[in-house]
Amino acid sequence: MKKLIIKSVLYVFLILVLLEVLVRIFHLGKDTPTRFVDEHKVEKWVPNQNGFSVTGNRRQNFSEYRINNSGYNSYREFTPTKNKIEVALIGDSFIEGFHQDYYNSIGKKVENKLSEIEVYEYGYAGYDFADQLHLVHSYQEQFKLIDHLILGIKFSNDLTRGEYNVVYGRLALESPMNRLLKKSKLLVYCKSIGVLDPPQEMVYRLISLLKSKRETKSLSDEEIALIKKEKEESYLANFESLIAKYGYDKERYTLLLDSRITSTIFLSYLEKNNFNYIDIAQAFEATNRFTTLIYDRHWNNHGRELVGNLITEYLNKKGISKTN
Amino acid sequence: MLFNSLDFFIFLPIVFILYWFVFFKKIKLQNSFLLISSYLFYGLWDWRFLFLILASTIVDFLVGKEIYNSDSDRKRKNWLWVSVLFNIGLLGFFKYYNFFINSWVDLVSILGYELKSTWTLQIILPVGISFYTFQTMSYSLDIYYRRLTPTKDFISFATFVSFFPQLVAGPIERASNLLSQITTKRVFNYTQCTEGLKLILWGLFKKVVIADSIAPIVDDIFANYGQYPASTLILGVSLFSFQVYGDFSGYSDIAIGTAKLFGIELMSNFKFPTFSRNVAEYWQRWHVSLSTWFRHYVYIPLGGSRVSKLKSVRNIVIIFLVSGFWHGANWTFIFWGAIHAALYIPVFLMGRNRIYMNNVVAENRWFPNIKEISQILLTFILVTFSRVFFRSESITDAFGFLQQIYSNFTYETYLHPLGYRMVDYFILLGLFVLYEFRIRRDERSPFKFKSKVVRFALYTLVILGMLLFFDDNIDRSFIYFQF
Numbered sequence: 013m014k015k016l017i018i019k020s021v022l023y024v025f026l027i028l029v030l031l032e033v034l035v036r037i038f039h040l041g042k043d044t045p046t047r048f049v050d051e052h053k054v055e056k057w058v059p060n061q062n063g064f065s066v067t068g069n070r071r072q073n074f075s076e077y078r079i080n081n082s083g084y085n086s087y088r089e090f091t092p093t094k095n096k097i098e099v100a101l102i103g104d105s106f107i108e109g110f111h112q113d114y115y116n117s118i119g120k121k122v123e124n125k126l127s128e129i130e131v132y133e134y135g136y137a138g139y140d141f142a143d144q145l146h147l148v149h150s151y152q153e154q155f156k157l158i159d160h161l162i163l164g165i166k167f168s169n170d171l172t173r174g175e176y177n178v179v180y181g182r183l184a185l186e187s188p189m190n191r192l193l194k195k196s197k198l199l200v201y202c203k204s205i206g207v208l209d210p211p212q213e214m215v216y217r218l219i220s221l222l223k224s225k226r227e228t229k230s231l232s233d234e235e236i237a238l239i240k241k242e243k244e245e246s247y248l249a250n251f252e253s254l255i256a257k258y259g260y261d262k263e264r265y266t267l268l269l270d271s272r273i274t275s276t277i278f279l280s281y282l283e284k285n286n287f288n289y290i291d292i293a294q295a296f297e298a299t300n301r302f303t304t305l306i307y308d309r310h311w312n313n314h315g316r317e318l319v320g321n322l323i324t325e326y327l328n329k330k331g332i333s334k335t336n
Numbered sequence: 337m338l339f340n341s342l343d344f345f346i347f348l349p350i351v352f353i354l355y356w357f358v359f360f361k362k363i364k365l366q367n368s369f370l371l372i373s374s375y376l377f378y379g380l381w382d383w384r385f386l387f388l389i390l391a392s393t394i395v396d397f398l399v400g401k402e403i404y405n406s407d408s409d410r411k412r413k414n415w416l417w418v419s420v421l422f423n424i425g426l427l428g429f430f431k432y433y434n435f436f437i438n439s440w441v442d443l444v445s446i447l448g449y450e451l452k453s454t455w456t457l458q459i460i461l462p463v464g465i466s467f468y469t470f471q472t473m474s475y476s477l478d479i480y481y482r483r484l485t486p487t488k489d490f491i492s493f494a495t496f497v498s499f500f501p502q503l504v505a506g507p508i509e510r511a512s513n514l515l516s517q518i519t520t521k522r523v524f525n526y527t528q529c530t531e532g533l534k535l536i537l538w539g540l541f542k543k544v545v546i547a548d549s550i551a552p553i554v555d556d557i558f559a560n561y562g563q564y565p566a567s568t569l570i571l572g573v574s575l576f577s578f579q580v581y582g583d584f585s586g587y588s589d590i591a592i593g594t595a596k597l598f599g600i601e602l603m604s605n606f607k608f609p610t611f612s613r614n615v616a617e618y619w620q621r622w623h624v625s626l627s628t629w630f631r632h633y634v635y636i637p638l639g640g641s642r643v644s645k646l647k648s649v650r651n652i653v654i655i656f657l658v659s660g661f662w663h664g665a666n667w668t669f670i671f672w673g674a675i676h677a678a679l680y681i682p683v684f685l686m687g688r689n690r691i692y693m694n695n696v697v698a699e700n701r702w703f704p705n706i707k708e709i710s711q712i713l714l715t716f717i718l719v720t721f722s723r724v725f726f727r728s729e730s731i732t733d734a735f736g737f738l739q740q741i742y743s744n745f746t747y748e749t750y751l752h753p754l755g756y757r758m759v760d761y762f763i764l765l766g767l768f769v770l771y772e773f774r775i776r777r778d779e780r781s782p783f784k785f786k787s788k789v790v791r792f793a794l795y796t797l798v799i800l801g802m803l804l805f806f807d808d809n810i811d812r813s814f815i816y817f818q819f
Contacts, residue, residue, distance in 0.1 A: 013356060016529055023795070030796045031803070040804075070760060070804050206808025210342040306755040 032198040041201035042066040044194055045079055047186055052150035053178050055143070056083030056136060065110040069205045072306050078114045082134075087115045090132045092157035097129040099327065100155065102144045103164025103268065108135030111310045121320030126327060132158065138182055140170040141251065145258040160332050161265045162290070162323060167247060167274040174250035175257070244275045251278070262286060266326065268319075270296070290326050292319055337380045339590045340543055340812050347377065352597055356524055363521040367495045370518075370598065374500035378464070381504075385462035388426060393497045395422045396472040400479045400486035400493075412480060419476035423469040430465055435665030464504035466662060470629055472497050475511040477633050484512055492519045501594035505587050505816040507605040507625035510632070514602070522599030531780065532596030538782035539589030541798045546582030546768055548812060549805040550575045550761065556753040558727055561737045567747040569740060576727050577720045578765055581610065583815045584623070592780070603628070608776045609719075610769065611697045611704075613711035615679040616689035618719055626662070630655050645685070652684060653677045663726075668734055672725040679718055696776050764805070 035041050043063030049055050057079040067073035082090045085108050092098045101107050101119055109117045119131030134147060144163050148155045155161065165171070184190070193199055202208050231239070267289040271279060282289055295318045296303050303315035311319060337343050351373045359369040379386050399419040406412045428436075441451045475493070478484035487493050496515040502508075557564060557572030564572075588605035595602045605625050612618035619627050631640075638651045653674075660673020683689050697712065698704040704712065728734035752758055775782055783791050 013524055013526075016526055019530075020533075023792070026792065027796050027799060031800060034796070034800055035803075069806060070757070072756065202803065205803070205806055207803065207806055209808055214342060302755065 028198065032196060035197045035201050038071075039064060039074070040066060040069075040071060041197035041199075042204060043077075044200070045077070046191075047183065049178055049183065050083070053176075054147050054150050055178060055182065057085070059083050066201075066204070067111060067308065068306060073111055075111055075113045076115075077110050082132075084132075084134050084136065085109060085114055086117070086133050087120060088130065088132075090154070092130075092132070092154055094157060097332065098132060098158040098160075099129055099323075099332065100132045100134055100158045100161045101164070101268075101323075102134040102139070102147065102161060104135065104139045104166070104170070105137035106135070106310060107133055107164050108137055108139075109133070109310075109316075110137075111305055111308070112313065112316060116313070116316075118316050118320045118323070121317060122323050122327070125320070125324045129159075129327070129332070135164075138179065140172065141165055142173050142176040142254055143179075145254050145260075146176040149258045159264070160327070160330070161261075162268050163265060164268045167244075167269070167278050171247035171250045174253040176254075241277075244277050247275070248278055248281055251281075260287075262288065266290060268292070268323070272297075290322050292322055295322055337377050338812060338814070339587060339594075340540060343380070347373075348594065348597075355598060360524070363519075364491065366522060367489075367491050367518060370500075371491060371495045371498065374495065374498040374503060377500040378498065378503055381463050382460070385465075388430075388462055388465065389468060389498055389503075390494075392423060392426065392469060392472045393494045395419060396476050396497075397486075397490055397493050399476050403476060403479045404486045416476055416480045419473055423473045427465060427469050430459055430462055432665045433459060439667075467506045467508055468497055468503060470508050470626075471510075474508070474629065474633065475515070478511050484515075487515060487519060489519060499595070499600070501591040501598075502602055505584070505591070505814060506623075507588055507591065507603050508629050509602060509625065510629070514600070517600050525599060528596050528599065528601075532593040534783050535589045535593030535596065535780065537593075537795065537798055539586040539591075539593060541801060542582040542586030542589065543814070544586075544802045545764065545805045547579045547586060547815075548583075548810055549764070549807065550579045550582070551810055552753055552807075553750075553761070554579050554727070557750075558729075558733075558737070561733070561740055564740070564750070565744045565746040565748045566741040568750045569737060571750055573724050573727070573737075574720055575761075575765075576723055577716070578768075580723070580726070580815055581606070587814050587816065589782075604779050607779045608696070608772055610716065610772060611712055611776055612715045612719075613692055613697060613708060614683050614688060614715055615676065615718060616683045617692040618715055619676075619680070620693060626659065630659055634658060641684075648684070649681055652680055656680065667731045668725045668728050671731060671734065672722050675722040675725065679722070764801075 042065050045061040045063060046058045047055060048058050059079060059081050061077075061079040063077055065073075065075050065077055077085045078087060080086045080089050084090075099119075099122070105111075107118065117133060119133040122131050123129065134144075136143070139147075141163070148161065199208075265288070267282070267287060269289055269291060271291045271293040281287075296315070299314070299318065301314050303311055303318065305312050337347060351369075355366065355369060355373075359365040375386055375389075378389065396419050399415050399422075402415040402418075403412050406415060444451045475484070475486075475496070479486050492515065496509075496511060496518050499509075499514065499518070554572055554576045557568055558576075561569055561572070585606035592602045592604070603625055605623060607621040607624065609618050609621035612621055635651055635655050638654065639647055640651060641648045643651070656673040656677035657670055658673070660669040660671070660676070663669040663672070680689070697708050724737050725731075725734045728737055750758060775784060778784055783794050785791050785794070
């Protein structure tokens with residue numbers, strides 16, 4: 013028995029080491045850049061990092077990222093001047109685009125069509141509307157030089173708060189323990205494909221068993237509709253509160269949204285108050301090709317192509333792309 | 337509790353450690369502990385059905401005694417009927433009741449009468465019922481045929497019925513093999529344990545990498561067969577052949593390996609059926625424990641092959657129809673059995689049904705010759721064709737599937753429903769077939785290589801394969817649990 017236990021432990025250890033080596037050789041696990049909060053309390057990536065983002069098992073999606081001097085994933089540096097035409101794309105992971113090669117981003121696709129403009133992509137996973145406006149406000153001198161700002165907004169996610177605070181939950185990913193765990197590519201890979209989900213679920217199950225059970229009340233359709241309405245109204249109030257605090261230049265700012273997942277209350281509000289927005293819904297509905305990746309809902313190359321086209325059309329229509 | 341779940345990987349080491357460190361001193365303790373563990377293992381699915389296992393155990397324990405103690409053949413036979421009727425009754429109710437009612441309604445409607453199927457019930461099929469009822473029946477049957485003396489130890493008998501590694505999907509053990517081991521004190525054996533661990537690893541590979549990764553493709557093709565050309569449908573049913581093999585033989589390997597950890601040897605259930613040279617050999621290699629059961633308790637009592645050719649053919653037909661019906665309460669399985677009978681009978685009539693019993697393909701050679709390759713391919717094609725019926729939801733679907741192959745005999749590149757690269761699966765299956773061919777001589781030693789380095793590399797590759805093909809989103813249950 014002793015021999016079995018000793019040999020088993022030894023084999024498990026050696027196999028883990030060899031697996032770690034193999035995962036590194038075939039680059040199955042993703043690299044994760046380091047994040048930080050700057051002096052303006054803006055959360056971003058530590059500048060000048062490179063790496064590869066991997067999605068799914070067997071590298072179903074493999075892309076290279078490059079964090080520039082400003083702390084965002086982009087092939088270019090952000091150096092706005094009065095002499096050039098610049099457009100800022102601000103948003104969450106869809107704009108951040110770790111799931112695409114940094115040199116094939118939405119901004120690059122727009123630049124390929126409109127050679128006279130520079131597109132600055134201020135994308136960061138989890139950025140909501142408060143993050144976006146706080147960023148613009150904090151770096152207002154820089155953003156004043158940028159000709160047009162496009163802000164990606166997902167109604168159900170991005171308006172849950174009416175004022176900006178640093179999200180410490182995300183920064184917890186930079187804890188010494190997490191950083192240590194991330195050093196093992198095998199662990200990162202296992203986590204990304206869901207191998208570690210069952211142990212996590214088991215822990216949650218045990219915790220919920222220990223906790224006293226809360227009574228769950230089933231809601232009627234009317235109650236659900238009422239809660240939904242209240243929620244939408246509070247999101248709208250958050251939107252109003254944020255633009256009141258940070259300011260919103262309706263001429264220079266445009267929202268990028270998908271009307272299929274946006275409340276009609278919010279859409280009516282935007283129409284009524286003359287907020288400009290680009291709606292991706294129609295173009296995404298019209299295509300018969302996949303617009304998202306296999307493993308998550310991020311746009312694939314075709315999806316990004318469609319978004320790039322819509323932005324290009326919009327900039328042309330607004331006359332922003334023509335040099336003054 | 338599934339073999340491929342985290343629960344099992346916590347359960348197994350705990351039971352293993354307690355078994356060898358705490359309950360190892362006396363056989364009574366060993367068996368009592370195994371019994372409790374087995375009931376816990378099963379009860380975590382649905383504790384209510386433990387009463388069925390217990391009822392089946394009590395009935396056959398008592399019947400076995402009565403058969404043995406009866407002084408006349410008539411009494412012995414009557415007691416045997418108690419066991420058979422009880423176990424078949426359980427199966428009949430839980431597995432076949434709705435099938436019989438619906439078939440009756442259909443039959444009556446064919447004759448022009450309208451009946452509403454109001455007698456059907458919402459019955460949950462207890463997991464493993466087809467397996468443990470056959471196992472308990474084998475005990476009474478063996479005593480009846482005077483091959484076995486009944487045990488007086490109820491705990492040992494209950495452990496034999498509910499032994500958790502093989503409780504829910506076999507191998508279906510005969511009392512003469514398993515009960516005799518359970519009534520003997522087990523002693524820790526290092527070699528046996530490592531062999532068990534290797535089998536568990538290989539079984540997991542077959543389940544996770546081969547069966548589970550192919551499942552979404554097969555599900556998609558069979559669910560939408562009307563939209564696909566012949567090339568895709570042929571691909572679908574061929575992949576199903578690998579899926580069902582990986583799934584069931586994977587399960588069996590894990591079961592046999594787990595039993596070894598507790599010092600118990602279960603019979604082999606799969607002996608590389610992919611390399612069978614005719615359908616008869618296929619049945620000597622596929623689900624061996626079930627084939628053996630039917631041979632011993634149905635075919636031979638009917639006269640087997642020692643009667644006239646005509647009667648032997650009748651016996652073969654009966655065996656295959658019953659075997660098909662055992663798999664599920666659906667006409668598709670009966671058709672599947674009938675096809676196998678039709679494929680088996682010519683081999684039997686030519687006297688070629690036993691010629692490959694004691695050898696493997698390319699015996700003493702590295703590669704099979706052209707003749708063997710042709711035989712293997714032909715057998716694979718025939719068996720795969722029959723699986724259209726095995727996999728389809730209904731007879732209409734099965735014929736619709738075949739009709740679609742015939743009417744839309746074209747080629748089109750098939751794209752994975754989830755967008756994965758199809759080439760990965762072709763490479764995987766190619767390597768799997770080559771490896772299985774390499775180890776074809778011994779189904780119980782999947783890593784039989786002299787070099788430690790080679791063995792270690794293989795363990796690592798097998799685990800890497802599982803990590804490469806693991807998919808969190810698919811149903812991980814075993815196909816044969818539904819039987």
